[in-house]
Amino acid sequence: MTTAPHGTDRERLEDVTHVLHGPEGSGGWRNLLYVLYVVGLLTGIYGFTVLRGVVVVLDLPARGWGLGVTDRVGALVLVSLVVLVVALVVLAHLAGRRRGPITPALPWLDHVATAPVDRALVLRDAWLLPATGTVAGCTLVGTVLGAAVWGGGAAGPAAALVGLGAGAAGSLALVLAWLAGQLVADPVAAVRPVAAVRRTLRPGAALRALGIEGLRTHSARSSRLGGAALAGDPRAARLEAAAPVRRGRHLALRSRGPVRTLVSRTGLTGQDLLTGRGGVLLRGAGGGAALGAVAGGAARNVVPAALAALALHVGTGLLSEGLRLQGDTLGSPRLLGGSVTREALAHGVLPFLALLVVGLPAAVALALPASAAEGLVAALALVGVGVVVLAGQWLAAFRVRPPTLVFVAESGPALLVAWLLLPLVLSASAGAAVTRLVQVAPGAPVAGAWAAAVAAVPWLLARRSLRRAAGAHRD
Template structure:
């Protein structure tokens, strides 16, 4: 309840009474009243308010009225504002959230649980159980969870969990209401969503382990509880990162368990920036223009500002330019390192360990592909400025080759490190290096395809845009999974056929570079 001051009502005039006849009494002569100075105030018009000023005296009682405190219900005021701004769509938001949870649950039941079972059933149960309970596997699991939480903190700087619409920020937040109450609805959406996704993920993994006879039914309860706790922690870290995106007095880790205080620390300008980022990313995704989203989310350069690009031959200058770019954006370097290390570990384990399931390579290819892409910012910048004459006099293929040199070298170092670890702790099959080479070529070709995909030439519908985005990643995952299955089966004849398909994808990527360049120059 909020207390606000409201003018008190004027006292009613006394009721008229009937005059009684009295005997006239002689009255002393009264002095003549002094003349009042003529008022300079303008006459009252029809546009003047009818409510009297609470500080002016009442003409009936000649007593000034005092403001009175009246209680207002903040929930009622917020409900009225929600109806005026959101209308009927705001009331249906809860139903839409329940429907999205229902669809997600069906997806986990129909697709998630069979995939998890396939991961654990395609290999020997005892050997796989020993490997999953090894210290290396536990350390990899902890590193994966830490990388996931770090990604949540990184995303909270640009788009947090509490992002109300712009009219709500402009019209409701300036009102003297409790900000935690005004923003509570959006936080509840994010909190319930994080809890539900974490619990559903833990339930799916635990059920897969139980149905594959690698653990007992108690594992389902344990994994569900752990997933729920991780979902809650990730959501609160997301909110904490959003609070830290704007300077404020209270930005400590104690906000993780003081959610109302964290909501009160959210500044209106920060909420406007996050709302604008949301609109920019949604518009860029629907129109197929990722360059706009990258430019909107770019942070000012604060590292390596004193470093300068040394002159040299064109190819070497382009390579050093990419190295300098990674030095100035340590976030991109660290995110690429984490994703590549995670994906490289899973892929190397799938190719070097006989007990590893073949589908493990499918799971590891996606983070490996994304990690390479985090290091290939120079390649995307070339695609953004395609068609312009090169200042260094290089051709488009030479420039693209220079831009993939640094990420390829870093990926080779990561994969080579994991191969060395696999050789140190066990046997190394002769087919593993060849298969990893094909995976590396496939990852390079996929990132070149993604950078030079151009703009969509079809009618922009969400499903078609998503499919258009997923073509490079889907190609990498599909062919990489075939390489893993054929390597595990020892079918080297078919593996040679798939290797030609891999090199055909690389040739397709090279043709995309040439085609997009010539189209822009024409």
């Protein structure tokens, strides 16, 4: 007959923590407080100053705009913030199914969480640390935004209170939805989304419902995502974070020649709603509508054009898995024959056609009420931006090793981020340039020629990137 160990669960857990980390504990809370301290300093000094300066320069009261709750523009901004928070909560729930907030180290799960100790106590710090950091950080950012609007004279003191409340409530809903996503994906808990949300209102019960296998899966995925971030490998992070393809598994790929077979293969790489074909529809239609509105308006509105190009880049990227797979296998023999350039062009057919089918009607519909000429300008702008965006997908798929300067301690991280964001920056800047040129050029033929000239520059960079990547694989 065996006797149970002496002491309560809390005391036994404290003994384990003392053995593993010493009398000072793991240091997780100290690290979190230091991070929040640094974030508070940066947002309070630089963030508030810059945002207040932007509000002052805009001088909204002089334009007849007010951001108060009773003002028309203020009410629109408030509704937009609510919609943004709801969208972020939904995305947090979807992200929690792949990588939830509770990801303790694998040895802790194998040797401590499996012991006869209350699961809520074992996972308490693993839950409270990310939850506290998220709530405190988002509340701080929301408060600074509201205070900047108040300090810039665009609204009264209520703006700071609204920012505080929106940051606190939104971040709390965010972390609960994140935890609910992990509960839904856990094979032991196996609850529906609505039941998972209800269970997260009692975090102790939610922690006890999590099984070891699900926790190990999320913890291992978190480690791999961290390794991809440290290595600067967005491809590995994307493959790890992407949801598995569950639809169309019964479809068979038949040979239709080198080009049509690759086009068909690209059509089978879509993901689920919000991350695959649904995301293409949403971002493509939104980007096309934005470009149509800009093309039919004033020529100086290049910032919305850049944002529209970014939306089109992200939407097209969801259908560019074939390009990324080709970038991973450039060193292997071409099974269908032909050159790497022809294969890359074949993988780009479907993303470009999807961009035209989804974005072109939206762009023309927004610009056509002004005049038929504006509708033609919007169509030319979308085609030109689509060509640039596809070139950006080539740059993102056919990367070689980053420049050696990224390994310099002082400037390395900033250069690495700039190197990773180059395709996005190229799509945004070239998209704005194409839109501006087709607006100011006299007549459709001249506008089309200028747009083609601007789009040719990113394609030269894209072709150079493909050649370098293919040469690096051969070396």
